[in-house]
Amino acid sequence: MSNGVVIADWVHNTTDDTWAQVTAVAAGDLTLDGDIFISGENYEDVGFFKPDGNGHSMDLSGIVPKNAKGVLFRGTIYSTSAGDYVAFGMTSDRGGEYLYSIANAWVSGVFTLPLDSTRTIHFGSNDNVLGGILFLIIGWWL
Numbered sequence: 001m002s003n004g005v006v007i008a009d010w011v012h013n014t015t016d017d018t019w020a021q022v023t024a025v026a027a028g029d030l031t032l033d034g035d036i037f038i039s040g041e042n043y044e045d046v047g048f049f050k051p052d053g054n055g056h057s058m059d060l061s062g063i064v065p066k067n068a069k070g071v072l073f074r075g076t077i078y079s080t081s082a083g084d085y086v087a088f089g090m091t092s093d094r095g096g097e098y099l100y101s102i103a104n105a106w107v108s109g110v111f112t113l114p115l116d117s118t119r120t121i122h123f124g125s126n127d128n129v130l131g132g133i134l135f136l137i138i139g140w141w142l
Contacts (some may be wrong), residue, residue, distance in 0.1 A: 055124040060137065064119050070142040071115055075099050076108040076134040086125045086133060090114055096122075107111040110138065 024031035079101035089096025098110040
């Protein structure tokens, strides 16, 4: 059950549409931050990004140097429907750069965003479940 699942992944109980985040991983066992399952319910691991229509943050301080003024990155998404999106920005209000999906295809874009002293970028999607989302930091400027 824990194969490929890492701490901070989101797990979705597809039986009753509840969510929990992984707090520990051991061989064949996951610890979640909420008790969302009973025996026989179905789940899916949706990875780091919870596609819930809310804003989320990604701390780049472990990747980008302290005095970086901006970041260059590639965002890639997959969806089974057209018109889904993910928005990247400096604030959680979904301003900034948008990447829209094409049905049943991976779509990529290269983006630049300014950084403040926190070196955090914010992202969010519409309420539809994205089949995948990838981030690749290409570089930064000082």
